[in-house]
Amino acid sequence: MTGLRYVYAVCRPFDAALQAQLTGVAGDPPRLLAHRGLVAVVSHVPEADFCEEALRAHLENLDWLAGTARAHQQVIDALTAVTTPLPLRLATVFRDDSGVRVMLEEREEAFRRTLDRLDGRVEWGVKVYVEAEPERAAGPAEPAPKPASGRDYLRQRRMRTRANDDLWTKAEGFATRLHETLSSRADDARLHAPQNPSISGAAGRNVLNAAYLVGRDVSEEFVEVVDRTKDDAPGIRVELTGPWAAYSFAGDEAAGDGTTGHDTAGEDGTGVGS
Template sequence: MTGLRYVYAVCRPFGAALQSQLTGVAGDPPRTLRHRGLVAVVSHVPEADFTEESLKERLEDLDWLAATARAHQQVIDALTAVTTPLPLRMATVFRDDSGVRVMMEEREGDFLRTLDRLDGRVEWGVKVYVEESAGQDGRGGREPAGKPASGREYLLRRRARTRAGEELWQRAEEFAGRLHGTLADRADDARLHAPQNPALSGATGRNVLNAAYLVRRDLSEEFVELVDRTKDDVPGIRVELTGPWAAYSFAGENPEEGAA
């Protein structure tokens, strides 16, 4: 099959087979391409969709972008089940197999060092949200029913809502700080990401903690149980756990580098 080579991840050689029905971007099954001590997981994609110019247009097509992201993630998830992948950015493409091998050779030292650091580890994501629901006073109680009898009562209610919201936000920040410290102590590494924009994420509530943790596979069950024990600690606060993922947040050689 002709076309460009789409690269999902780099990893060490592994013996387990990928799922037989697994398809990648543009419907092409992924395969491995070995070069010395590294393996790139690649598939063929049509050049018409992945040249620099066509990508600019394609990235404006939200349906195409979502489908490509899902296919990319499916391959990374399948790899995570059998080995420790170093995921590359979505839409990383090369002209042919030779271009992929040149890339692996040029970055071999960085790839091997990072794979050593990530070996046997996965990423867990933890988010904390403030759920300041309408009609709540911030402590789990209800506001007085009915319309205020006077302007003074209206102002008192409004002041109480503001004060309760500030207190809940402060409790949420303190809770998130304690939780992050506890989880970071149980992880090999941790990253604090910027709070999510609810308009983009679709999540309800205000995000006060958006963190990723690098955890050994054999300690993941203990890590999950630790998060679960905190979920009902503070009324009005929601804790969400996601994973296990490939270690996207820790794939860079330097802590600030992020994904490869």
């Protein structure tokens, strides 16, 4: 099959088979391209959609971008189930197999160093949210009495503001303690910027958005620690996601921050990137 080479991840050789009927970006099944003791996981993609000019236009199309991201993640998830992958940036594309091999040689030392650090580990994500209204956390309640005067209205407003401030302070303290506890049980941790609810669509205000690098052999214990905290603080919601490939700990190769990139190159060095 002709076309460009889309690269999902780099890993060490492994014996386990990927799941049957797995397809990647543009519907092509991923394959393993071994070179100098490393393996690039690649598939073919049509040049009409992934050449430099077309790719730049596609990256402005949110529907196309979302579909490509889902297909990319599907391959990464399958790899994570059988080995420790180092995921590359979304839309990393090369002209041919030779271009992929050149990339492996040029970045060999960094790839090996990162794979050594990530070996046998996965990423877990933990988010803590505080409800916007304390009353919602406490459940159904009697409606507040109608203010009898302007002074009464201001008093009720001050009480609501104070309750919200108290809950926010409580949530910050809870999140700090939880992060310290989870960090002590992880090999590494990353604090990401709180998510904007207008973008994420999640209810409440995000007070902790963290990632933890955890050994596969202790992941069950890590999950249990998180689960035990979920009912510790009314009005505070804890969300756990994973296990994922270690995007947050893969360095510049991965796009764990939600950004995208493209890297089109061949033996002649044409295209974007190296």
